[in-house]
Amino acid sequence: MLLVVSGAASAGRGEPRCPGAHVDRRPSGPESLESLRSIVPEGCDIVVVDPAAGPLPSPAVYGAVVVTGTPAGAGTKWIADLRGAVERGACLLAFANPERDVPGDHEEHAAWAELLGARVASVHPASEWFAKTVTPGDPLTRRLPPEFSFVDRLACLDTAADAVPVLQVSIAFSDRSIVLDRRVGAGRVVTAGTSTDPSVLQHPELSKLFRRVLIPPAALAASEQAVGVGILGYGPYGGMGHYHGLTVQATDGLEIVAACDPDAGRRKAAEEELPGLRTYASADDLIADDGVDLVIVATPPSNHFALALDLLRAGRHVALEKPMCMTLREADTLIEAASRAGVALTVHQNRRFDADFVAVRRCVTAGLLGQIFNVETFVGGFEHPCRAWHSEVSVSGGAVYDWGSHHLDWILQLMDGFPATLTAHGHKRVWHDITNLDQVRVRLAWSDGREAEFVHSDVAAFRQPKFLVQGTEGTLMGTYRALRFERIEPPFGYVIDHAHHAEAPAELTLARYEAGIGLFETRLPVTDVGRGAFHRNLADHLQFGEPLAVTATSAARVVALLEAAQQSTDRGNTPVSLPSL
Numbered sequence: 001m002l003l004v005v006s007g008a009a010s011a012g013r014g015e016p017r018c019p020g021a022h023v024d025r026r027p028s029g030p031e032s033l034e035s036l037r038s039i040v041p042e043g044c045d046i047v048v049v050d051p052a053a054g055p056l057p058s059p060a061v062y063g064a065v066v067v068t069g070t071p072a073g074a075g076t077k078w079i080a081d082l083r084g085a086v087e088r089g090a091c092l093l094a095f096a097n098p099e100r101d102v103p104g105d106h107e108e109h110a111a112w113a114e115l116l117g118a119r120v121a122s123v124h125p126a127s128e129w130f131a132k133t134v135t136p137g138d139p140l141t142r143r144l145p146p147e148f149s150f151v152d153r154l155a156c157l158d159t160a161a162d163a164v165p166v167l168q169v170s171i172a173f174s175d176r177s178i179v180l181d182r183r184v185g186a187g188r189v190v191t192a193g194t195s196t197d198p199s200v201l202q203h204p205e206l207s208k209l210f211r212r213v214l215i216p217p218a219a220l221a222a223s224e225q226a227v228g229v230g231i232l233g234y235g236p237y238g239g240m241g242h243y244h245g246l247t248v249q250a251t252d253g254l255e256i257v258a259a260c261d262p263d264a265g266r267r268k269a270a271e272e273e274l275p276g277l278r279t280y281a282s283a284d285d286l287i288a289d290d291g292v293d294l295v296i297v298a299t300p301p302s303n304h305f306a307l308a309l310d311l312l313r314a315g316r317h318v319a320l321e322k323p324m325c326m327t328l329r330e331a332d333t334l335i336e337a338a339s340r341a342g343v344a345l346t347v348h349q350n351r352r353f354d355a356d357f358v359a360v361r362r363c364v365t366a367g368l369l370g371q372i373f374n375v376e377t378f379v380g381g382f383e384h385p386c387r388a389w390h391s392e393v394s395v396s397g398g399a400v401y402d403w404g405s406h407h408l409d410w411i412l413q414l415m416d417g418f419p420a421t422l423t424a425h426g427h428k429r430v431w432h433d434i435t436n437l438d439q440v441r442v443r444l445a446w447s448d449g450r451e452a453e454f455v456h457s458d459v460a461a462f463r464q465p466k467f468l469v470q471g472t473e474g475t476l477m478g479t480y481r482a483l484r485f486e487r488i489e490p491p492f493g494y495v496i497d498h499a500h501h502a503e504a505p506a507e508l509t510l511a512r513y514e515a516g517i518g519l520f521e522t523r524l525p526v527t528d529v530g531r532g533a534f535h536r537n538l539a540d541h542l543q544f545g546e547p548l549a550v551t552a553t554s555a556a557r558v559v560a561l562l563e564a565a566q567q568s569t570d571r572g573n574t575p576v577s578l579p580s581l
């Protein structure tokens with residue numbers, strides 16, 4: 001249980017303790033308390049109290065305590081009781097931003113400063129800061145980038161005891177601590193010089209750090225054991241098995257231990273590319289390997305369901321390649337099996353982390369387009385489709401299951417709610433050596449009139465935009481950019497290589513309408529979240545219980561659309577009513 005001691009109601013009282021401090025007296029209380037939930041481990045109850053409103057409850061029964069500002073009025077006895085709780089293993093996260101600081105009893109302040117082992121050295125106005133992780137191997141900052149930016153009012157901290165820096169910023173070319181960690185008995189005291197504004201508590205990296213502070217140190221240390229990963233399907237075509245092997249290898253906290261493929265050549269490739277791992281010819285043998293905690297399933301789609309069900313029933317965490325499976329019923333069965341076994345189930349919807357899509361989503365979330373009422377996406381060209389299983393309906397599920405797994409996921413990420421009806425329109429006119437459709441257009445309609453469309457075509461000589469997002473205040477367009485590598489290779493001469501058109505981030509243009517003026521066009525930068533974001537999140541989830549970036553239920557909603565699209569084209573392009581999900 002978490003106790004939050006917040007002087008929220010008292011923000012604005014008195015003068016700051018730090019002479020010369022610039023204090024923003026915005027009442028940052030209530031919304032901050034709401035956003036405190038973003039740093040509270042799942043399932044943890046929160047009790048919020050204001051020290052100005054009466055005696056504080058005894059800290060002895062709480063596993064974690066968050067204090068925003070100095071708990072003026074709490075009394076030295078309460079601070080001593082809190083120290084006792086920390087010594088027995090509790091965690092204290094103190095936000096030392098002086099804007100919440102109020103004058104109080106001198107002894108109380110001295111006891112508080114002594115417990116934190118930290119004092120505010122200087123305060124700084126709102127600006128963009130670059131936080132550096134000082135102890136990368138420490139569980140508090142594990143898998144955080146070495147440096148990340150954030151915007152906040154800031155207090156720099158001096159350590160007054162044995163507190164050690166966790167995060168620092170450089171100001172005037174000098175490293176200054178903004179988060180300090182102090183071990184007190186079996187517990188921990190972490191002091192942060194940030195505010196508790198929602199933008200700070202919901203910051204992707206800071207929220208991870210603060211959430212970990214609230215896990216008892218013993219539990220945090222115990223959860224650090226590396227997760228043994230097995231790869232099921234080490235394929236040569238899309239090469240996803242190889243990709244997962246390399247990415248697991250590069251992800252702190254995950255350890256590649258095994259690979260399974262019925263093809264002897266692929267097992268040999270795995271042994272050469274990932275030296276030291278165990279290889280198996282059958283999934284049953286992989287399941288029997290006790291060193292495998294998590295299996296990444298990268299086989300062709302038609303066998304995802306059966307393999308994942310066996311793995312989940314055997315108590316293994318499962319990350320499925322997209323598409324999760326073929327039908328909503330299968331997805332529901334997998335979700336139930338995972339919940340029954342108490343293991344994680346996720347789907348590699350990796351394109352949620354693509355730099356162009358992250359930028360599109362940020363633009364939508366920030367409200368730059370107003371209310372979204374139409375989203376259109378496109379992928380394809382005029383080219384003979386591949387002749388591997390990817391183009392055979394009985395294995396792939398149908399043309400829509402390939403790129404549709406990503407594009408329909410994107411649409412659901414951008415549009416609230418779930419569509420009421422789906423109509424797909426397929427063409428089979430040009431490529432007769434394969435069974436997938438040449439083109440499929442999926443139209444989605446929401447019950448309130450909003451709409452979306454996804455087109456995958458292998459017979460489109462001109463490409464439509466990758467993204468077209470219409471809102472009540474503007475439109476965002478993302479266009480494909482061909483990647484060509486031209487060079488002269490002596491003595492043979494000119495050589496050109498083409499990368500798949502969907503690999504380079506789209507060029508994003510935002511046009512917003514201003515009444516009486518007209519349209520403003522802006523080029524949007526893409527937002528790179530770094531390689532391996534999916535795998536880092538998986539490690540964060542399995543080691544520290546952090547929320548999965550791709551929940552199985554969100555992937556099941558995609559499967560429901562894929563299944564309905566295939567049904568629609570199978571039934572002569574007729575509309576399909578969708579379940580409410």
Ligand SMILES: NC(=O)c1ccc[n+]([C@@H]2O[C@H](COP(=O)([O-])OP(=O)(O)OC[C@H]3O[C@@H](n4cnc5c(N)ncnc54)[C@H](O)[C@@H]3O)[C@@H](O)[C@H]2O)c1
Pocket residue numbers: 232233234235236237238239240241260261262263266282283297298299300301303321322323348350402
């Ligand atoms: N997320 C992405 O961006 C992305 C990109 C490409 C492919 N994919 C997905 O990854 C998965 C694999 O695609 P790929 O192109 O790498 O395929 P692939 O054909 O290259 O590899 C599949 C491998 O699975 C093996 N296999 C088949 N049945 C097996 C079984 N029962 N047990 C163990 N191994 C088995 C095959 O021998 C083969 O080596 C598919 O679901 C595909 O849709 C995802």
